[in-house]
Amino acid sequence: MKIKEQHIGFNVEAIRKDFPILKRKINGKPLIYFDNAATSQTPQQVIDVIVDYYSNYNANIHRGVHSLSQEATDAYELARHKIQKHFNAAYSHEIIFTAGTTHGINLVANGFASLIKENDEVIVSALEHHSNIVPWQMLCERTGAKLHVIPMNQEGDLELSKYEALLNSKTKLVFVNHVSNALGTINPIKSIIEKAHDVGAAVLVDGAQSCPHIKPDVKDLDVDFYVCSAHKICGPTGVGMLYGKEKWLKTLPPYQGGGEMISEVTFEKTTYADLPHKFEAGTPNVCGGIAFGAALDYMNAIGFDAIASYENELLNYATDKLLEIEGLKIYGTSKQKTSVISFNVGNIHPYDIGTLLDKMGIAVRTGHHCAQPIMDYYQIPGTIRASFMFYNTKDEIDVFISSLKKAIVMLS
Numbered sequence: 413m414k415i416k417e418q419h420i421g422f423n424v425e426a427i428r429k430d431f432p433i434l435k436r437k438i439n440g441k442p443l444i445y446f447d448n449a450a451t452s453q454t455p456q457q458v459i460d461v462i463v464d465y466y467s468n469y470n471a472n473i474h475r476g477v478h479s480l481s482q483e484a485t486d487a488y489e490l491a492r493h494k495i496q497k498h499f500n501a502a503y504s505h506e507i508i509f510t511a512g513t514t515h516g517i518n519l520v521a522n523g524f525a526s527l528i529k530e531n532d533e534v535i536v537s538a539l540e541h542h543s544n545i546v547p548w549q550m551l552c553e554r555t556g557a558k559l560h561v562i563p564m565n566q567e568g569d570l571e572l573s574k575y576e577a578l579l580n581s582k583t584k585l586v587f588v589n590h591v592s593n594a595l596g597t598i599n600p601i602k603s604i605i606e607k608a609h610d611v612g613a614a615v616l617v618d619g620a621q622s623c624p625h626i627k628p629d630v631k632d633l634d635v636d637f638y639v640c641s642a643h644k645i646c647g648p649t650g651v652g653m654l655y656g657k658e659k660w661l662k663t664l665p666p667y668q669g670g671g672e673m674i675s676e677v678t679f680e681k682t683t684y685a686d687l688p689h690k691f692e693a694g695t696p697n698v699c700g701g702i703a704f705g706a707a708l709d710y711m712n713a714i715g716f717d718a719i720a721s722y723e724n725e726l727l728n729y730a731t732d733k734l735l736e737i738e739g740l741k742i743y744g745t746s747k748q749k750t751s752v753i754s755f756n757v758g759n760i761h762p763y764d765i766g767t768l769l770d771k772m773g774i775a776v777r778t779g780h781h782c783a784q785p786i787m788d789y790y791q792i793p794g795t796i797r798a799s800f801m802f803y804n805t806k807d808e809i810d811v812f813i814s815s816l817k818k819a820i821v822m823l824s
């Protein structure tokens with residue numbers, strides 16, 4: 413990846429030039445995009461990779477002897493290696509391409525249906541996205557296993573002593589997100605994983621919300637499964653990855669049957685392909701996988717340390733400004749947070765504020781953020797969520813604050 417020299421030292425104005433969408437006007441106003449926790453924007457370097465793929469070497473992979481198929485296969489497998497390196501996995505066959513976080517979680521939950529028995533126990537955290545709740549509920553319904561929940565507190569942190577009390581020899585699986593999409597809390601996953609392993613349980617970490625801000629090291633974490641989506645890390649939608657420890661991926665049965673995932677097919681018996689292909693039935697999102705690799709190149713060239721420290725500055729700046737507004741309450745005040753701020757103002761419905769902000773060119777999220785249990789805990793229908801990426805600026809936050817103040821006046 414060619415990274416422009418002016419990016420060195422973190423020059424946000426230079427970085428912004430990489431993102432064509434940031435030039436857009438919305439309702440006559442310059443776009444201020446603060447809905448990054450829902451999806452991130454795509455730099456030209458990644459868009460170029462997508463255009464190049466369809467312009468020059470679009471082909472089906474792993475099967476053709478012809479040159480285009482070879483080129484596409486090589487680029488796709490190179491992307492798998494980039495992902496392996498980024499997450500520090502031991503083997504590239506521990507990286508399974510998926511359609512995204514939701515797909516990866518369902519793949520694992522489905523696989524465990526044959527390993528979990530009645531009266532086994534599984535543990536989920538109170539801070540989860542619906543994607544990391546519903547597949548496990550379905551698993552429990554199928555198997556008769558019991559689902560326990562690690563409770564949260566007012567700050568939006570998990571109550572770890574209660575987690576420890578839930579663990580026992582019947583615990584088979586623990587699912588927790590690395591970062592909460594609704595509140596931004598960074599969970600202490602290393603110690604959560606360690607404690608689960610002490611009782612012999614496996615852990616799946618939903619990294620959808622951490623990967624844009626943190627570079628996870630799956631070896632150091634000793635995590636069993638880690639999932640994420642490319643579209644939250646400057647890549648395209650509809651592609652993601654599942655990291656699984658080799659021993660688990662060998663143990664789990666395939667998720668879907670079809671082409672690519674087989675070794676030999678007869679009507680009597682089919683044998684499955686080796687990893688990673690066992691879990692990659694059908695023609696994958698070839699272009700998406702290649703672009704995912706390019707997105708990681710792009711972000712690594714800027715550097716995750718630089719990204720995290722800049723985003724932390726944005727978080728603190730916006731938090732201080734928001735707290736000056738009368739009647740404004742922030743949900744999620746953990747000391748360990750990414751650049752996500754969920755808030756409400758008095759009794760104003762979040763949707764009304766979101767609609768007025770859109771009129772002023774500002775994209776924020778309103779609602780329950782696919783995390784209804786968190787909203788129930790605070791006894792609110794939803795929040796307004798502003799989430800920042802490294803291409804946002806303090807100037808944008810200033811415009812956001814003054815627009816928010818205008819909206820509040822109009823709605824009071």
Ligand SMILES: *Cc1c(COP(=O)(O)O)cnc(C)c1O
Pocket residue numbers: 449450511512513514515541543544589591592593618619620621641643
């Ligand atoms: C976005 C998100 C998901 C779902 O990701 P998809 O790309 O829609 O599958 C799951 N968990 C968290 C924490 C998220 O932020």
